[in-house]
Amino acid sequence: MAAGAALSACAVGPDYHRPPVTTPPAFKETKGWTPAAPADGVDRGDWWTLFGDDQLNALEARVLVSNQNLKAAEAAYRQARALVAEDRASLFPAVDLTGSATRSQRGGTSTAIGPGGAVTTVRSPAASSYQASLGASWEPDIWGKIRRTVESAKGSAQASEADLANARLSAQSELAADYVQLRLADANKRLLTATVDGYAKSLQITQNQYKVGVAAKSDVLQARTQLVSTQAQLVDLDNQRAAAEHAIAVLIGEAPADFTLAPATDWTPKPPPTPESLPSTLLQRRPDVAAAERRAMAANAQIGVATAGFFPDITLSGSYGFGSSALKSLFNSSNAAWSYGGNLAQTVFDAGATLERVHGARAGYDQAVATYRQTVLSAFQQVEDGLAAARVLQDEAVYRQEASSSADQAEQILLNQYRAGQVAYTSVVVAQATALSARESLLQIQGQRITNSISLIAALGGGWDGKLK
Known part of the structure; x- marks a missing residue:
C-alpha cells in the first residue's frame, strides 16, 4: 500500500485554470469600472437599507429565515457537500x-x-x-481518478453554494421590488383619492350651475364621467396592491391569507443615488458568475475521470x-x-466507449466554459442597462416634475376661469385629465427609478457603500 501511495502522486487529465473572458476595459455608462473576476465571498451587506425603510428592513430579515426556495437551495448545498465527503472517502482503505x-x-x-x-x-x-x-x-488512486472525482464534486458543491447565494439575492431583490409595487399602489391610491375628492367638488359645482341655467347638461355628464372613471381606477388599485401583498407573503414563507401590510400614509419614492464611480469588486460578487465558473471547474475534472478509464x-x-x-x-x-x-x-476492448467518454467530457467542459463566458457578458450587459436607465430616468424625472407642476397650475387657472364663466367646462376636463396624467407619470417614473435601482443592485451582486470602495 505504501508503494501505491507513492504512485498516487500523479493524476491524468488537464489541471484546471479559470477560462479567460474577453471583457471591455471599462463600463461606458459610468466611470471607475474595470473588468473583474468572480469573488462571491465578498460581503454584499444589507443593501436594502439604502432605501431607508424600516418596514422593508424587517421583511428582508424574515425572507432569509422563512423563504422555502432558500431552504431548498440550502438543502441542495448540504447534499453537494455530503457528496464531496462521500467521494473523498474512496481515497482511504x-x-x-x-x-x-x-x-x-x-x-x-x-x-x-x-x-x-x-x-x-x-x-x-x-x-x-x-x-x-x-x-x-x-484501490490506490494511481491515475488520479478518485482525486479528479473529488475535484469535480468540490466544483459542483462550490457552484451549489453560489446558487444558494444567488437564491438569497434573488429573493431579497424580488421582495424589495414587490414591496415597492405595494407602496406605489398606496401612493397612487392617495393621489387618486385626492383627485376623486376634487372631481366630486367639480361635479357639485357643475350641478349647481346647471340648476341655475349657467351650465349645460353635457357639462354635468362630463364631470360625472370623469369622476366615476377615476373611481374605477381607484378600485383597480386594490387588485394591484393585493397581488403585491400576496407575493410578499409567499416570499417570507406565509400564506397570503395570514399576512397583511397596513397602507402607508406618508411613503414617498426615494431612489438611492447611484455613485459616479463604483468599485470593480461589486461585479465580482455576482453569485451566478461564480456558479458558472465553478461548474466549468467540475466539468474539467470529469475529463480526468474519463481519461483514467484507459488505465487498469x-x-x-x-x-x-x-x-x-x-x-x-x-x-x-x-x-x-x-x-x-x-x-x-484492464479493459482490452470496448469498441471505443472509453475514448467517447473522454470526448463527451471535453465537450461538457467546452459547454461549461461557453456558459461561463456568456454569464459574464450578460452580467456586463445588465449592469450597463441599469446604469443607463438610472441616468435616463433621473433626467426624465426632472421633466416629469416640471410637467406635473405646470399641469397643476393650468388646472387651477382653468377651474377658476370656469367658475367665473370665462371658459367652457370641456377646457376644465382636459386640464384636469392632463394634470392627473402628469401626476401619475411623475409617480410612475419615481417608482421606475427605485425598481431600476433594485435591478442594478442585483446585477452588481449586492449594494454599494463606503466600505466597499
Whole structure:
C-alpha cells in the first residue's frame, strides 16, 4: 500500500485554470469600472437599507429565515457537500469486520457394528462453526481518478453554494421590488383619492350651475364621467396592491391569507443615488458568475475521470481472522487464518466507449466554459442597462416634475376661469385629465427609478457603500 501511495502522486487529465473572458476595459455608462473576476465571498451587506425603510428592513430579515426556495437551495448545498465527503472517502482503505456462527447437520445415515455383531443405523452428527475476521481493501488512486472525482464534486458543491447565494439575492431583490409595487399602489391610491375628492367638488359645482341655467347638461355628464372613471381606477388599485401583498407573503414563507401590510400614509419614492464611480469588486460578487465558473471547474475534472478509464484498476486486499467448531477455542492461535493479495483489471476492448467518454467530457467542459463566458457578458450587459436607465430616468424625472407642476397650475387657472364663466367646462376636463396624467407619470417614473435601482443592485451582486470602495 505504501508503494501505491507513492504512485498516487500523479493524476491524468488537464489541471484546471479559470477560462479567460474577453471583457471591455471599462463600463461606458459610468466611470471607475474595470473588468473583474468572480469573488462571491465578498460581503454584499444589507443593501436594502439604502432605501431607508424600516418596514422593508424587517421583511428582508424574515425572507432569509422563512423563504422555502432558500431552504431548498440550502438543502441542495448540504447534499453537494455530503457528496464531496462521500467521494473523498474512496481515497482511504475500507475495513470490514465480519463474524458468523452456524450449526448444521447433513442429511443421510451411517451404519455401525456394535458388540455382538449388532448393526445400528445412526444419523450424521450436528456440527458447529464459528468465524470472525477483519478484512481491508484499498484501490490506490494511481491515475488520479478518485482525486479528479473529488475535484469535480468540490466544483459542483462550490457552484451549489453560489446558487444558494444567488437564491438569497434573488429573493431579497424580488421582495424589495414587490414591496415597492405595494407602496406605489398606496401612493397612487392617495393621489387618486385626492383627485376623486376634487372631481366630486367639480361635479357639485357643475350641478349647481346647471340648476341655475349657467351650465349645460353635457357639462354635468362630463364631470360625472370623469369622476366615476377615476373611481374605477381607484378600485383597480386594490387588485394591484393585493397581488403585491400576496407575493410578499409567499416570499417570507406565509400564506397570503395570514399576512397583511397596513397602507402607508406618508411613503414617498426615494431612489438611492447611484455613485459616479463604483468599485470593480461589486461585479465580482455576482453569485451566478461564480456558479458558472465553478461548474466549468467540475466539468474539467470529469475529463480526468474519463481519461483514467484507459488505465487498469488496481485493488489491494487483505484479511485476518479465526475459525473454529468450538466457540471457546475460536481465538486460539492455531485457528488463525490470513490472506492478502492484489487484483488488476484492464479493459482490452470496448469498441471505443472509453475514448467517447473522454470526448463527451471535453465537450461538457467546452459547454461549461461557453456558459461561463456568456454569464459574464450578460452580467456586463445588465449592469450597463441599469446604469443607463438610472441616468435616463433621473433626467426624465426632472421633466416629469416640471410637467406635473405646470399641469397643476393650468388646472387651477382653468377651474377658476370656469367658475367665473370665462371658459367652457370641456377646457376644465382636459386640464384636469392632463394634470392627473402628469401626476401619475411623475409617480410612475419615481417608482421606475427605485425598481431600476433594485435591478442594478442585483446585477452588481449586492449594494454599494463606503466600505466597499
